[in-house]
Amino acid sequence: LHLACHAWHGMPNWTQPFKSFTMSGGLLMIRDIIRSNWQNLVFAFLSACHTTITDKESPNESIHLAAAMQFSGFCSVVGSMWSVDDEVVREVVSVFYDNL
Numbered sequence: 001l002h003l004a005c006h007a008w009h010g011m012p013n014w015t016q017p018f019k020s021f022t023m024s025g026g027l028l029m030i031r032d033i034i035r036s037n038w039q040n041l042v043f044a045f046l047s048a049c050h051t052t053i054t055d056k057e058s059p060n061e062s063i064h065l066a067a068a069m070q071f072s073g074f075c076s077v078v079g080s081m082w083s084v085d086d087e088v089v090r091e092v093v094s095v096f097y098d099n100l
Helices: 030-035 065-071 086-098
Strands: 002-004 006-008 020-023 026-029 043-047 076-078
Touching: 002 086, 026 030, 030 065, 043 065, 043 086, 065 076
Parallel strands: 002 043, 043 076
Antiparallel strands: 006 020, 020 026
8 A cells, every 4th residue: 555645743723733734635644544444554654743743732642544544454654754755755666666
């Protein structure tokens, strides 16, 4: 599974903090990921910003988007700890998959 999207670490007004991916059909939240019934969960590449960190507003929260993918059954997950530039990500993804 390869997700190339945006990741949120809370609503823009922070009244309802949650972590999610912004997909074309809406948000894919941690609770949706963990409750999913995906098949053949071998590998997930999360091509989005900050998918392996929690936010400063919830420092004691131990689950992040990449961890949710592992909890849902993926054996291996690649994520990021920082903001990523679209052009740089294209190059990283290309090199990664060329060497897989």
